[in-house]
Amino acid sequence: MANPMQQFEIERIGAPIIVAGQDLSFTNSALWMLLAMLTVAAFLFIGTARPQLVPGRAQAAVEYMYEFITDMVRENVGREGLRYAPLIFALFVFVLACNLLGMVPFVHSFTPTSHIAVTLGLATIVFVLVLVVGFARHGLHFFSLFLPEGTPLFVLPLVAVIEFLSFLSRPFTLAIRLFANMTAGHVLLKVVGGFVVTLGSIEALPYVFGLVPLSVNVALTALELLIALVQAYVFALLTSIYLNDAVNLH
Amino acid sequence: MPQFDTSTFIPQLFWLSLIFGVLYFLVVRPTLPKVGRVIDERETRVKGDLDAAEAAKGAADAVRLAYDEGMAAARKTAQAEVATARAAAAKAAEARMAALAAELDGRTDAAMATLATARADARAALAATAADLTADAVRRLAGIDVTAADVDAALAEGVRHG
Numbered sequence: 001m002a003n004p005m006q007q008f009e010i011e012r013i014g015a016p017i018i019v020a021g022q023d024l025s026f027t028n029s030a031l032w033m034l035l036a037m038l039t040v041a042a043f044l045f046i047g048t049a050r051p052q053l054v055p056g057r058a059q060a061a062v063e064y065m066y067e068f069i070t071d072m073v074r075e076n077v078g079r080e081g082l083r084y085a086p087l088i089f090a091l092f093v094f095v096l097a098c099n100l101l102g103m104v105p106f107v108h109s110f111t112p113t114s115h116i117a118v119t120l121g122l123a124t125i126v127f128v129l130v131l132v133v134g135f136a137r138h139g140l141h142f143f144s145l146f147l148p149e150g151t152p153l154f155v156l157p158l159v160a161v162i163e164f165l166s167f168l169s170r171p172f173t174l175a176i177r178l179f180a181n182m183t184a185g186h187v188l189l190k191v192v193g194g195f196v197v198t199l200g201s202i203e204a205l206p207y208v209f210g211l212v213p214l215s216v217n218v219a220l221t222a223l224e225l226l227i228a229l230v231q232a233y234v235f236a237l238l239t240s241i242y243l244n245d246a247v248n249l250h
Numbered sequence: 251m252p253q254f255d256t257s258t259f260i261p262q263l264f265w266l267s268l269i270f271g272v273l274y275f276l277v278v279r280p281t282l283p284k285v286g287r288v289i290d291e292r293e294t295r296v297k298g299d300l301d302a303a304e305a306a307k308g309a310a311d312a313v314r315l316a317y318d319e320g321m322a323a324a325r326k327t328a329q330a331e332v333a334t335a336r337a338a339a340a341k342a343a344e345a346r347m348a349a350l351a352a353e354l355d356g357r358t359d360a361a362m363a364t365l366a367t368a369r370a371d372a373r374a375a376l377a378a379t380a381a382d383l384t385a386d387a388v389r390r391l392a393g394i395d396v397t398a399a400d401v402d403a404a405l406a407e408g409v410r411h412g
Contacts, residue, residue, distance in 0.1 A: 040273060047285070063289060087274065090273055094270060118263075
């Protein structure tokens with residue numbers, strides 16, 4: 001049985017690129033991020049090529065996704081948050097495209113979002129955005145985020161420490177949630193896929209027992225597609241909730 | 251797990267920042283505002299159309315109201331005219347009826363008068379004729395030559411003794 005971790009192996013594609021002693025070679029991870037970006041670009045460019053009053057399919061799809069994100073931002077942050085909607089939109093579509101392209105079978109697909117480095121990078125963008133927006137809008141007053149209103153004075157130091165730590169842990173929870181979901185899903189698919197081979201190769205009755213894990217895998221694939229969408233949504237939703245703290249201070 | 255191989259972190263982050271940067275600055279930033287503009291434009295257009303429809307409906311309502319009012323006024327005028335005409339006609343008919351009745355009364359009276367005269371004449375003529383006939387009958391039956399005056403006298407006698 002193939003190692004279920006093998007699918008996460010990062011492999012160099014083409015010649016090694018070494019800049020200042022650092023290996024920056026093009027890899028399968030970079031390839032699938034690039035494919036995700038190109039998919040999103042095709043989706044957006046086709047959908048906005050000839051904007052019409054009565055939208056066609058492609059335009060309607062782009063508009064639907066745009067309104068999905070802007071509605072979410074408006075709901076969670078308010079009207080001022082709409083300035084950051086393009087970034088949240090970009091995060092959402094990029095994570096979604098990476099997650100979904102990782103589910104494509106037979107093409108040695110790779111899920112960049114199953115790597116903590118990538119998810120942590122994306123979470124860092126969110127964290128930096130929250131810090132920049134928070135300090136730009138409120139200055140040092142932004143620290144009042146750690147002092148929830150109406151807290152009794154004697155627990156205030158404790159609450160402030162907890163709030164501060166939870167604030168600092170945000171990029172990690174954001175990154176680990178996405179990475180863990182994608183990794184776990186793909187491992188599960190591979191493990192159950194391995195069962196198909198193992199049980200299907202019982203010599204006394206070939207193939208028959210393989211049907212059970214196979215049907216499980218079909219169901220799991222549907223579940224993973226759902227998780228791919230939900231995790232992209234959760235990432236964007238949490239981004240807008242964190243952004244709300246920066247814009248509105250609770 | 252390959253995920254925790256820290257030697258892959260920097261290349262991954264390098265490609266992520268490059269690709270996500272391209273995605274954000276060269277794909278999403280130029281295209282997404284277009285989507286927002288189209289949606290806004292559509293909203294304005296739909297709102298404008300709705301407003302125009304509302305205005306048109308208002309105008310139509312006003313026209314209909316004016317029409318209803320005009321109809322009501324015209325109906326009222328017509329009814330008044332009909333009532334006046336009816337009253338005038340009734341009055342005229344009454345006058346004609348009265349005139350006719352008066353004329354008929356006059357003609358009846360005249361006819362009655364003529365009738366009374368005729369009756370009196372007839373009665374007078376009848377008496378004269380009866381006297382003549384009687385005198386003639388007496389002459390032929392009795393051979394007595396009497397005159398009508400005699401018959402009258404005898405009749406008067408007879409009537410007195412009756």
